[in-house]
Amino acid sequence: MAGPRIGVASLVQETNTFSPKPTVREDYTVLLGEDASRSLAGTNTEFAGAVALLEEMGAEATPLLAAWALPSGRVTDDTFEYLAGLLDRELARALPLDGLVLSLHGAMVAGSIFDADAALIEVARRRVGSVPLGVCLDLHANVTERMVELADAMVGYHTEPHIDMASTGERIARLVVRTVRGEVAPAMALAKRPMLVPAEGMRTDMGPMAEVRSLADSRTAGPVLDVSLFPVQPWLDVPELGLGVLVVTDGDLTGAGSLAEQIAGEVWPRRDRMTTPRLMTPEKAFWAVRESDFRPFVMAHTADCPTAGAPGDDPVMATEAARHAPDLVVLHSVLDPEASRRCRGQMGERVRLAVGGVFGESAVPVEVEGVVTAAGSGAYRLTGRSFTGRQVSMGEWAVITTGNHHLLVSSVPSITADPATWRHAGLEPDQADVLIVRSCSDYRANFPGSAPEAVNLDLPGPSTPRLEHLEFKHAPKPLYPHDREVM
Numbered sequence: 001m002a003g004p005r006i007g008v009a010s011l012v013q014e015t016n017t018f019s020p021k022p023t024v025r026e027d028y029t030v031l032l033g034e035d036a037s038r039s040l041a042g043t044n045t046e047f048a049g050a051v052a053l054l055e056e057m058g059a060e061a062t063p064l065l066a067a068w069a070l071p072s073g074r075v076t077d078d079t080f081e082y083l084a085g086l087l088d089r090e091l092a093r094a095l096p097l098d099g100l101v102l103s104l105h106g107a108m109v110a111g112s113i114f115d116a117d118a119a120l121i122e123v124a125r126r127r128v129g130s131v132p133l134g135v136c137l138d139l140h141a142n143v144t145e146r147m148v149e150l151a152d153a154m155v156g157y158h159t160e161p162h163i164d165m166a167s168t169g170e171r172i173a174r175l176v177v178r179t180v181r182g183e184v185a186p187a188m189a190l191a192k193r194p195m196l197v198p199a200e201g202m203r204t205d206m207g208p209m210a211e212v213r214s215l216a217d218s219r220t221a222g223p224v225l226d227v228s229l230f231p232v233q234p235w236l237d238v239p240e241l242g243l244g245v246l247v248v249t250d251g252d253l254t255g256a257g258s259l260a261e262q263i264a265g266e267v268w269p270r271r272d273r274m275t276t277p278r279l280m281t282p283e284k285a286f287w288a289v290r291e292s293d294f295r296p297f298v299m300a301h302t303a304d305c306p307t308a309g310a311p312g313d314d315p316v317m318a319t320e321a322a323r324h325a326p327d328l329v330v331l332h333s334v335l336d337p338e339a340s341r342r343c344r345g346q347m348g349e350r351v352r353l354a355v356g357g358v359f360g361e362s363a364v365p366v367e368v369e370g371v372v373t374a375a376g377s378g379a380y381r382l383t384g385r386s387f388t389g390r391q392v393s394m395g396e397w398a399v400i401t402t403g404n405h406h407l408l409v410s411s412v413p414s415i416t417a418d419p420a421t422w423r424h425a426g427l428e429p430d431q432a433d434v435l436i437v438r439s440c441s442d443y444r445a446n447f448p449g450s451a452p453e454a455v456n457l458d459l460p461g462p463s464t465p466r467l468e469h470l471e472f473k474h475a476p477k478p479l480y481p482h483d484r485e486v487m
C-alpha cells in the first residue's frame with residue numbers, strides 16, 4: 001500500500017525592516033517540483049531534510065517548490081503576490097495531499113503585510129483544507145498567534161549559528177506523518193516576551209540561550225513532542241514583536257501553554273546576559289590582530305551583514321585596513337553592481353574607482369586603486385557548516401588587489417562567512433592575516449579555529465548589534481532593551 005502523499009514546499013526570506021534595499025522577484029531563486037528535490041538533495045536545508053525523512057518513513061514526498069532569497073528589506077507587494085500565487089498554483093496541481101510540510105523563515109514582511117509568513121500559511125491552508133499542515137521556521141522567526149492558529153504543528157531550528165536546518169525539516173516531517181497516521185494529535189501553544197537579543201547574545205553553543213535550550217531538551221519527552229525557542233531577529237519593526245517559546249504536545253493544550261510560559265520565564269531573567277561580546281573599533285581590532293596568533297583573524301562587520309538583511313555595501317573597512325594594516329594580508333568585500341561591471345574585461349589592469357555606498361543611509365563610497373586580479377560570475381556551492389551544499393551566486397564579481405589587500409566586489413550580496421565564497425574568487429581565507437566577513441555569527445561555525453579570537457566591529461549599519469540605536473514605530477512598548485529601566 002502506498003504511504004501518505006505529503007507535499008513539501010519552501011518559501012524563505014528574512015526581512016530586515018531597517019534595510020533600505022527592498023526584496024524583489026529577481027532576488028529569488030525558484031525551483032519547482034522534482035527540480036527542487038534534485039538540486040537540494042543532500043544539502044543542509046529543511047527541504048532536503050523533510051524529503052529524505054518522508055521517504056525513510058514510507059511516505060510519498062511530493063516536492064512542490066523551493067524559493068529562497070537572501071535576507072534584505074521588505075518584500076515588495078507584487079513579489080509577495082507572485083510567491084503566494086506560485087505556492088497556491090503548485091499546491092492546486094499536487095492535490096490531493098494527505099499532509100503538507102511548509103518551510104518558512106518566520107520573519108518576512110511584505111509591503112504592508114507585517115505577518116507575511118502567516119499569509120503564506122493561510123494560502124496553503126485554504127488550498128489543502130483540514131489535512132495536517134506542519135511548518136518549520138528559522139530560530140529568528142517572529143512567531144505570531146495567527147501562525148499558531150493556522151498550522152497544526154510548528155518547529156524551529158535549535159542552533160545559533162544555524163547548523164541544524166536539515167534536521168529541523170526532519171522534525172516537522174516526522175510530526176506531519178505521525179499526525180496523518182493518527183499516532184499523535186498536536187496541540188500547540190506560544191508564550192512571548194517583549195524582548196530583543198543581539199545576534200551574538202542568542203548563541204546556543206554557550207551562554208544563557210544554551211542553558212535554556214538544554215532545559216527545553218530535557219522537557220521534550222513523553223507527551224511533549226517538540227519545544228522551540230525563537231529569540232526573534234532584532235531588526236524587525238512589527239507589531240507582536242518579541243521572543244517566542246513554542247511547545248507542541250500530543251493533545252494537551254493546557255500542558256503546552258504552561259510549559260511554554262515556564263520556559264519563557266527562564267529566558268526573561270537572563271536577558272541582561274544576552275549581549276554582544278567584544279565590540280571593537282576598527283583601530284582596536286587591528287591592534288588585536290597583532291597581539292594574536294590566530295590566522296586568519298576574523299573581524300565581523302555585523303552591522304552591514306547581508307545574512308541579516310543589510311545590503312553589504314559599506315566600504316569603510318577598505319579605508320581602515322589601508323590606514324592600520326598595509327603590511328597584513330587582508331581579505332574584504334563590498335557590494336557594488338556598478339563597480340563590478342566597470343571591472344569587466346579589466347583583468348590585469350590597474351583601476352581606480354569609487355566602491356560601496358550604493359544604498360546610501362549609513363554607507364559612504366570610498367575610492368580604491370588597484371589591479372583587477374580575478375573576475376567572474378556564475379553559481380557555486382557553499383561548503384561551511386551553515387547551508388552546506390547550498391547553491392548560490394554573487395552575480396558578477398571582481399577582485400581588486402591593492403598591495404596586500406584583496407577586495408571582493410560583487411553585484412549581488414556575497415556570503416563572506418563561508419570559505420567557498422573566497423575560494424570561488426580565487427582567494428584562500430586560511431592564508432590571510434585578516435578576514436573581514438559580513439556576518440553576525442555564521443563565521444563561528446564556518447571558521448571554528450578562528451572563532452574564539454574573532455571580534456565584532458563597532459560600526460553603524462542596518463543590522464547593528466547596538467539595538468538601542470534602532471527606532472521602532474510598530475513594535476509593542478515597553479520593549480527590552482529600549483525601555484529597560486521600566487521593565
Ligand SMILES: [Zn+2]
Nearest residue numbers: 138139140162
Ligand atoms: Zn536565522
